[in-house]
Amino acid sequence: MPDExxxxxxxxxxxxxxxxxxxxxxxxxxxxxxxxxxxxxHARALPNVAFTQRNLYTCSExxxxxxxxxxxxxxxxxxxxxxCSPRTHEPLFxxxxxxxxxxxxxxxxxxxxxxxxxxxxxxxxGATRKAxxxxxxxxxxxxxxxxxxxxxxxxxxKALIIGGGISGITATxxxxxxxxxxxxxxxEKELGGILKxxxxxxxTMGSAGDLIGKNIRAVQKMPRVQxxxxxxxxxxxxxxxxxxxxxxxxxxxxxxxxxxIVVATGARLLTPEGLFQYNGRNIVTQGELELLLxxxxxxxxxxxxxxxxxARVPGRExxxxxxxxxxxxxxxxxxxAQPETAVFVLYRDIQTYGTLYEEDYRRARExxxxxxxxxxxxxxxxxxxxxxxxxxxxxxxVPIPFDLxxxxxxxxxxxxxxxxxxxxxxxxxxxxxxxxAHAKLRxxxxxxxxxxxxxxxxxxxxxxxxxxxxxxxAARASIPLSQGHVKVEPIVSQVDQNRCIGCGLCETVCSYxxxxxxxxxxxxxxxxxRASCKGCGTCGASCPQKAIRMxxxxxGQIEAQICALVGTDK
Amino acid sequence: MKTDVVVIGGGIAGIQAGLDLxxxxxNVVLVxxxxxxxxxxxxxxxxxxxxxxxx
Amino acid sequence: MIxxxxxxxxxxxxxxxxxxxxxxxxxxxxxxxxxxGDCHYSSGNLAARRRMRILQAFxxxxxxxxxxxxxxxISSAEATKFSKxxxxxxxxxxxxGPMQKDDGTRLRLLAMKRALxxxxxxxxxxxxxxxxxxxxxxxDKLDQERFDAAVLGALEDEFNKNLxxxxxxxxxxSVPELAALSGLxxxxxxxxxxALEQAGRIAPVAGHEEYARYTKI
Numbered sequence: 001m002p003d004e005x006x007x008x009x010x011x012x013x014x015x016x017x018x019x020x021x022x023x024x025x026x027x028x029x030x031x032x033x034x035x036x037x038x039x040x041x042h043a044r045a046l047p048n049v050a051f052t053q054r055n056l057y058t059c060s061e062x063x064x065x066x067x068x069x070x071x072x073x074x075x076x077x078x079x080x081x082x083x084c085s086p087r088t089h090e091p092l093f094x095x096x097x098x099x100x101x102x103x104x105x106x107x108x109x110x111x112x113x114x115x116x117x118x119x120x121x122x123x124x125x126g127a128t129r130k131a132x133x134x135x136x137x138x139x140x141x142x143x144x145x146x147x148x149x150x151x152x153x154x155x156x157x158k159a160l161i162i163g164g165g166i167s168g169i170t171a172t173x174x175x176x177x178x179x180x181x182x183x184x185x186x187x188e189k190e191l192g193g194i195l196k197x198x199x200x201x202x203x204t205m206g207s208a209g210d211l212i213g214k215n216i217r218a219v220q221k222m223p224r225v226q227x228x229x230x231x232x233x234x235x236x237x238x239x240x241x242x243x244x245x246x247x248x249x250x251x252x253x254x255x256x257x258x259x260x261i262v263v264a265t266g267a268r269l270l271t272p273e274g275l276f277q278y279n280g281r282n283i284v285t286q287g288e289l290e291l292l293l294x295x296x297x298x299x300x301x302x303x304x305x306x307x308x309x310x311a312r313v314p315g316r317e318x319x320x321x322x323x324x325x326x327x328x329x330x331x332x333x334x335x336x337a338q339p340e341t342a343v344f345v346l347y348r349d350i351q352t353y354g355t356l357y358e359e360d361y362r363r364a365r366e367x368x369x370x371x372x373x374x375x376x377x378x379x380x381x382x383x384x385x386x387x388x389x390x391x392x393x394x395x396x397x398v399p400i401p402f403d404l405x406x407x408x409x410x411x412x413x414x415x416x417x418x419x420x421x422x423x424x425x426x427x428x429x430x431x432x433x434x435x436x437a438h439a440k441l442r443x444x445x446x447x448x449x450x451x452x453x454x455x456x457x458x459x460x461x462x463x464x465x466x467x468x469x470x471x472x473x474a475a476r477a478s479i480p481l482s483q484g485h486v487k488v489e490p491i492v493s494q495v496d497q498n499r500c501i502g503c504g505l506c507e508t509v510c511s512y513x514x515x516x517x518x519x520x521x522x523x524x525x526x527x528x529x530r531a532s533c534k535g536c537g538t539c540g541a542s543c544p545q546k547a548i549r550m551x552x553x554x555x556g557q558i559e560a561q562i563c564a565l566v567g568t569d570k
Numbered sequence: 571m572k573t574d575v576v577v578i579g580g581g582i583a584g585i586q587a588g589l590d591l592x593x594x595x596x597n598v599v600l601v602x603x604x605x606x607x608x609x610x611x612x613x614x615x616x617x618x619x620x621x622x623x624x625x
Numbered sequence: 626m627i628x629x630x631x632x633x634x635x636x637x638x639x640x641x642x643x644x645x646x647x648x649x650x651x652x653x654x655x656x657x658x659x660x661x662g663d664c665h666y667s668s669g670n671l672a673a674r675r676r677m678r679i680l681q682a683f684x685x686x687x688x689x690x691x692x693x694x695x696x697x698x699i700s701s702a703e704a705t706k707f708s709k710x711x712x713x714x715x716x717x718x719x720x721x722g723p724m725q726k727d728d729g730t731r732l733r734l735l736a737m738k739r740a741l742x743x744x745x746x747x748x749x750x751x752x753x754x755x756x757x758x759x760x761x762x763x764x765d766k767l768d769q770e771r772f773d774a775a776v777l778g779a780l781e782d783e784f785n786k787n788l789x790x791x792x793x794x795x796x797x798x799s800v801p802e803l804a805a806l807s808g809l810x811x812x813x814x815x816x817x818x819x820a821l822e823q824a825g826r827i828a829p830v831a832g833h834e835e836y837a838r839y840t841k842i
Contacts (some may be wrong), residue, residue, distance in 0.1 A: 478594060536637060544744040
C-alpha cells in the first residue's frame with residue numbers, strides 16, 4: 001500500500017458562488033457553427049453567474065490571461081470554460097485557475113466543440129441550443145464544486161519494460177543510464193525481437209545482426225538492469241509510482257513494485273496464407289527473403305516483389321510503413337551483388353518520405369529495378385513461375401516469369417496483445433495496436449499515468465523510429481522516477497463516519513484497497529485510503545447509508561447537473 | 571539560477587523538450603528567435619488526424 | 626437531443642441518478658462504460674451492470690418501458706460504434722415518445738428515486754455478487770430468481786412507503802386520499818403511515834374531520 005507523503009488541511013470554503021463563464025470561439029471551429037453571442041448571453045443570465053466573456057482562443061496565452069484577470073477583478077470563485085475536451089485542455093485551465101489563486105477543482109469544463117459544433121455541424125440552431133444547455137448544466141454543477149487538495153505519493157525508483165526487441169532494449173538502457181533500476185521482460189528465450197531475422201538495415205545498409213547483438217550484450221552487462229527471458233507479466237495492480245507486478249520467468253514467480261511501465265512488445269509479420277499462392281518455397285514473404293539474404297542462400301535470376309500483400313485492403317486498412325523501404329533496400333542489395341538478376345517491384349503506392357529514403361528509391365531505379373504500379377481492383381495473378389500484372393500506366397497485362405516471388409506482408413499486432421491490454425488496462429486501436437494518449441501531443445504516453453509505449457507495439461515503425469520512440473518513452477518515464485513523487489488526483493471517496501454503520505459493502509466492491517473498515521471508538525467504520533483510492537465512485541453508488549461522498553462527483557453535483565434543464569424545452 | 575540545459579527553438583519540439591526537462595527537475599532556458607513561442611504549429615488551424623485545434 | 630454527463634466510471638452511476646433524470650424531463654438514459662473485462666477502474670462496470678439490470682426490472686415493474694434505460698459497453702477507441710449506437714438509440718427513444726410530465730408521474734418517479742436510496746434496497750443490490758455468486762460464510766447461495774424477487778419486493782415496499790411520504794410533502798392528506806393516489810388498499814396505507822410516523826418523518830394533523838390527515842415533519 002503506497003504511503004501518502006503529505007496530507008494538507010482541507011482548503012477553505014470558497015464562499016457563495018460567483019461563477020465566470022468563458023466561451024471559446026476556437027477561431028471558427030466553434031464560432032463558425034453556433035451562435036456564440038447568443039450562447040454568451042444565455043450564460044450571463046444563469047443563476048450565480050457573475051461574469052461572462054468570449055475568447056477567440058481561451059487556451060491561448062491571451063485567453064488564459066483573461067481568465068486570470070477576471071478571477072481577480074470580478075472576485076470569481078468558480079470558473080466554467082465552454083470550449084473543447086477535458087482530455088486535452090483540462091490541466092491547462094486548472095493550472096490557470098491555480099495561478100490566479102483559485103483552487104483548480106473549482107473549475108468546470110463544458111465541451112461545446114466535440115459535442116456541439118463538431119457533431120452538429122449542419123444544425124446551427126440545434127447546436128446553439130445544445131451549447132446553451134450544456135453550459136447551463138455545467139454552471140449548475142460549478143455552483144456546487146468544492147476545493148480539493150492534491151495528494152502526493154512516493155514513486156518506486158524502478159521501471160518495468162515489457163519486450164526485449166530494439167525498442168525495449170533501447171528504453172531499458174536509457175532509463176538505467178539515468179540511475180534507475182530496470183526490469184526487462186522478454187517472452188522468448190532470447191532478447192532481440194524481430195531484428196534477429198533481418199539482414200541489413202536501410203538506409204545505412206549496416207548489419208541488423210551486429211546492431212542487435214551489440215545492444216543485447218550491452219544491456220545484459222548494464223548495471224541496475226535485470227533481464228528476464230522466457231518471461232511474461234502475469235498480473236499488475238496499483239497506479240503510477242506504485243505498480244505491483246507479478247512476472248512469471250521460466251516457471252518462477254517474481255513479484256516487485258515498479259514506478260513506471262513501458263510497453264515495447266513489438267509486432268510480427270503476417271503470414272500470407274492463401275494469398276498469391278504463398279508456399280514458403282519459391283513464393284515467400286519479404287521477411288523470408290531477408291533470411292535468405294542473411295544466410296547467403298539467395299539463388300534466383302528473376303525476382304518479383306509484390307507490395308501491400310494483405311495490407312491496405314478491406315479488413316486491414318492501415319499502411320505497414322516499413323515494407324516499401326524493405327523491398328527497395330533488398331532490391332538494391334540484390335542488384336548490387338548480382339547485376340544480372342532482374343528485380344521487379346509491383347506496388348500500389350511507394351512511401352519513401354524524407355531525404356534518405358527517397359534517395360534509396362532513386363538509387364534502386366538507377367540500378368535497374370523495375371517498379372510497376374498495380375491497382376487493388378486488378379491485383380497481380382500468380383501461377384507457379386509467372387506473375388501477370390496489369391500495369392496501370394501501360395494499361396496492359398504484363399507477364400513476368402520469376403524464380404522467386406517475395407510478398408511484402410504487413411506488421412500485425414503481437415500475439416497476446418489483448419491479454420496485455422487487459423492486464424494493464426490500456427487501450428488498443430481497431431487493428432490491435434496499442435493506442436497512445438494523443439496521436440500528436442502525447443505519442444509515447446498511454447492515457448493512464450505511468451504507462452508508456454514505443455516501437456511497433458504502437459504501429460509499424462522502422463528501427464530509427466522505434467529507437468526515437470524508445471528514447472522518448474524512456475525520457476517521459478523518467479519524469480516521475482526523477483521527481484520521486486507524483487500527484488494523485490484528489491478525486492476520492494470521503495466517509496461520513498457518523499452515518500457509516502460499518503457494513504463493509506464499500507470494501508467489498510472496491511477493486512483497489514481504496515477503502516477499508518477500521519476500528520474506531522464508535523465501532524467498525526469505513527475509512528478511505530486516499531493514496532490508493534482511484535475515485536471510480538463504485539463504493540459511493542453502493543453505500544446503503546449514503547455515507548460516502550465522492551469528491552468532485554458528489555450526488556448533489558451530479559443531480560444538480562441532471563435537473564438544471566427542467567423547464568427548458570428539450 | 572544555474573542553467574542545466576539550453577533548448578534552442580521554441581516550436582512544439584523545443585517546448586515539449588523544455589517542459590519534459592523541467593519536469594525532470596532541470597533548470598531550462600528556452601531560446602526562440604521570434605517574439606513569441608509556438609513556431610509553425612501556432613499558425614495552423616487544426617492538426618490531423620485528431621482535428622484538434624493546433625493552438 | 627443528447628446531453629452528456631461525465632462520471633469517472635459507470636461504477637459511480639447510482640440507479641437513483643437514472644430515475645432522477647427521468648423525473649427531470651429526460652426521456653431516456655444511456656449508460657456507457659468501458660467494455661466488460663476492460664474496465665479502466667478494474668471492475669466498476671461490473672457493479673454498474675448488476676445495478677442497472679435490477680433498475681431496468683424496477684422501471685418495467687412500474688409500468689415504464691424498460692427501453693428508457695439502456696446500458697452499453699464501448700471502448701474509448703470505438704468512436705464509430707458509439708456514434709452508431711447513439712443514433713440508433715435516439716431513434717428508438719423517439720419511437721417511444723416523450724416521458725409523461727404530469728404531476729402523478731413525477732410523484733411516482735420521485736418515490737422510485739427514494740426507494741433506490743433506501744438502506745435495505747441498496748444493501749441487497751450491492752451484495753448481489755456475494756449473495757448469488759459467492760454465497761455467505763456457510764456457502765449458502767441464493768439463486769438469481771429468488772434474489773431478483775427479494776430485491777424487487779423490497780423495492781416495491783420502499784416505493785409504496787415513499788410514494789406516501791412524497792405525497793405528504795406536497796400537501797397533507799388522509800388515508801382514503803392516499804389510497805386513491807397510490808392505488809394501495811387503505812390498511813396497507815395505514816401500515817406505511819405507521820412506519821413513517823415511527824421513523825419521525827410524518828405526523829397526524831390535529832383536526833375534526835372524519836379521517837385524520839397526515840403531514841410531513
